[in-house]
Amino acid sequence: MVRALLWVLAAILLGGIVHLSTVLAMPQAAKQDAYSRLVPLTPVNAMVPVTTPTADTAIMPFMDPAFAQAVCRYDLTGGSLKLLAPVSQAYTSVTFYTRKSVAYYAINDRAAGRRTIELDLMTPEQHAEVPEEEDVTAADRLIIESPGTMGLIVLRALAPEPGLMPMVRGALAAATCSIQPVQ
Amino acid sequence: MRLLFGSCFTLLIAAALGLGATWFTLTRGVAFGSLTIGAWTAWPKSGSVDIDPYARASIARSGELPTGTGDGVAFYAHTDDQGNNFDGRCSFTISGMTPAARYWTVTLYDPEGRLVANTIDRHGFTSEEIVRDSEGRFAITVAPLARPGNWLPTGGIEKFVLVWRLYDTPIGVATRTTKEGPMPAIVRKGC
Numbered sequence: 001m002v003r004a005l006l007w008v009l010a011a012i013l014l015g016g017i018v019h020l021s022t023v024l025a026m027p028q029a030a031k032q033d034a035y036s037r038l039v040p041l042t043p044v045n046a047m048v049p050v051t052t053p054t055a056d057t058a059i060m061p062f063m064d065p066a067f068a069q070a071v072c073r074y075d076l077t078g079g080s081l082k083l084l085a086p087v088s089q090a091y092t093s094v095t096f097y098t099r100k101s102v103a104y105y106a107i108n109d110r111a112a113g114r115r116t117i118e119l120d121l122m123t124p125e126q127h128a129e130v131p132e133e134e135d136v137t138a139a140d141r142l143i144i145e146s147p148g149t150m151g152l153i154v155l156r157a158l159a160p161e162p163g164l165m166p167m168v169r170g171a172l173a174a175a176t177c178s179i180q181p182v183q
Numbered sequence: 184m185r186l187l188f189g190s191c192f193t194l195l196i197a198a199a200l201g202l203g204a205t206w207f208t209l210t211r212g213v214a215f216g217s218l219t220i221g222a223w224t225a226w227p228k229s230g231s232v233d234i235d236p237y238a239r240a241s242i243a244r245s246g247e248l249p250t251g252t253g254d255g256v257a258f259y260a261h262t263d264d265q266g267n268n269f270d271g272r273c274s275f276t277i278s279g280m281t282p283a284a285r286y287w288t289v290t291l292y293d294p295e296g297r298l299v300a301n302t303i304d305r306h307g308f309t310s311e312e313i314v315r316d317s318e319g320r321f322a323i324t325v326a327p328l329a330r331p332g333n334w335l336p337t338g339g340i341e342k343f344v345l346v347w348r349l350y351d352t353p354i355g356v357a358t359r360t361t362k363e364g365p366m367p368a369i370v371r372k373g374c
Contacts (some may be wrong), residue, residue, distance in 0.1 A: 007189045011196035012277075018201025023208070025239035033243045052274025053298055055306075064348055065306045066288045091286050091310070091350055095251035101242050106251025106313075108351050110285070115263045117345035135364045154248060157285055158350070 011070045019075045032175060034101045035152060038073055039059050045081065047072045047155065047177045049169060064156075068168045072153040072177035076146060079179045080122035087115055088171040091158040094119065112142070120180075121146055121153070153177060194210035209241045218354075220366040223258035223347060227355045230256070261342075263369040267345065271299075271337035274310035274326035277345075282364035284334070284352035286310050291325065291335055292344045297368060299343065301336035306332060324372075345369075 025035070037059055042048050049070045053063040063069070068088075074081050085094060087109040094117055095106040109117065120131075120143045127145055157172050159165040215235045216228040229238040230252040242249055250257045262268050263275055288309035293299055298306045303315055308323065314333050315321045324330040327339040337343055347366065354364045 003189075008196070009191050011193040012200065014193065014197030015204070018197055019204040020201060021284075023236055023240045026201055026209070027243040030243035032246045032247075034246050034248045037246055055298045055300035058297055060247050061245050062292060062346065064290060064346075065298060066290070066309045092349070093251070093254040095248070095254050097248055100239070101248055102232060102234055103249055103251035104232050106230065106253030108254060110351060111253065138274040152248070155196075156254070158288075159308065160259030160286070160309050176289065 019020075026064050031183075034097070035073070035099055035150075038071055038152065042071050042073045044073055044075050045078075045179050047083075047153075047175045048084075049172060052165065061123050063082060066160075067156045067158055068165060069157075070155040070172045070175055072155075074121065074146075074151055074153060074177065076121070076123050076126065079181055080120055081153075081177055082164045082180050083117070083119045083121060083175075083177045085117040085155050085175040086171055087112070087117060088157040090160045092117065093156050095154045095156070096121070096144060096146065096159075097152040097154065098147055099152075101152075104147055105144050107142075118142065119144055123149060148167050187248050202256055205240075207246055208237055216318070218364075220258070222260045222262055222264050222369050223277045223355075223366045224260070225256050225258040228357065229250060229257050230254070240292050246298065250348060252355060255348055256354050258347040258349070258366060260345045260347070260369060263349055263371045265371065267371045269325075269342060270374065271340040274324060274372045275365045275369055276324050276372055277323040278320065279367040279370050280365040281347075281367060281373055282349060282352060284310075284349035284354070286350045288348050288350075289323065289335070290346050290348070292346060293340055294342050294344055296344075299336070299338040299340055301327075301335075301338045303336065305334070305336060307335065308346075326372075 002018060047070050053065050093108040095103050097103050124145050155175055157168045159168040218227060226238060228234055229249045287310045287362045288307055291299055315323045323333040323335055325335045325337055327337050
């Protein structure tokens with residue numbers, strides 16, 4: 001009896017370990033995460049518009065259909081990245097995601113405080129190499145540190161009414177992201 | 184012999200238990216640090232680097248990109264205020280107050296996060312396009328058949344999910360009470 005109980009206890013303990021390890025391994029094992037879905041649709045280090053979701057097609061689940069979106073799938077191996085995004089009439093936001101879909105930074109047009117959102121994205125190593133005086137003189141230069149070399153920048157602009165969607169998409173089309181060659 | 188039987192039994196139970204628990208938590212969307220107001224639940228930490236391992240795993244599995252904390256916060260509802268499941272063959276009304284936010288949108292999805300096909304191609308409302316009464320209040324009718332006013336079609340599907348997204352809002356990780364964030368009430372009107 002005691003022996004059987006011991007086996008059951010061992011089973012529960014082992015089950016707990018299996019559970020925790022599968023949860024922790026899931027982001028590495030997932031084949032259909034947002035980044036993987038965007039690989040065939042987006043080039044590296046370029047801002048491209050993403051189709052607004054419809055009932056038949058959606059690149060990702062739970063996308064907000066009131067927003068026009070553009071994605072820059074980045075790779076910082078060749079240098080830091082410069083993002084320029086014009087602010088649309090209603091509401092514009094930029095969210096930075098890691099390769100594993102963790103939103104590590106997000107900013108909206110009001111917080112950015114200008115007609116264009118202008119950001120520099122770099123790895124902590126590249127940030128450390130930025131000359132100090134340059135960092136000071138360009139006080140309004142917004143530098144974001146990416147935790148890894150790869151990830152996603154998602155630009156979202158709201159179309160307050162469906163009829164405004166073409167205009168909002170037009171505003172987003174002017175957004176760019178490009179690698180700055182290492183000096 | 185007994186040892187062999189015992190260890191086989193243990194390993195089997197452990198695998199079933201462990202994988203079962205993982206499947207359960209990931210499909211049900213278990214995550215820590217949730218903020219529940221009425222029928223609405225948000226996970227503000229899922230939009231930041233403080234995201235917990237469960238939310239991380241569930242996002243990797245579903246393929247979605249969570250709303251970033253500096254962008255806004257997304258509230259999910261699967262039932263009305265009384266706990267009745269959202270059935271696309273019934274009608275529900277959403278009315279009341281919304282927390283302070285520059286813009287909000289409300290969207291209807293199926294449980295997998297896809298938009299639902301309908302004749303008027305409407306999947307939600309934004310705070311700008313919603314029809315309000317003279318006092319600025321609004322009511323949305325979620326129903327399978329056309330209704331006057333703000334009609335959000337369900338397409339008659341068995342289960343649906345509503346997502347209320349607040350953009351540029353102070354609501355977030357630090358929000359505790361429902362006073363800070365009054366969310367709209369959801370009431371079932373009939374089936």
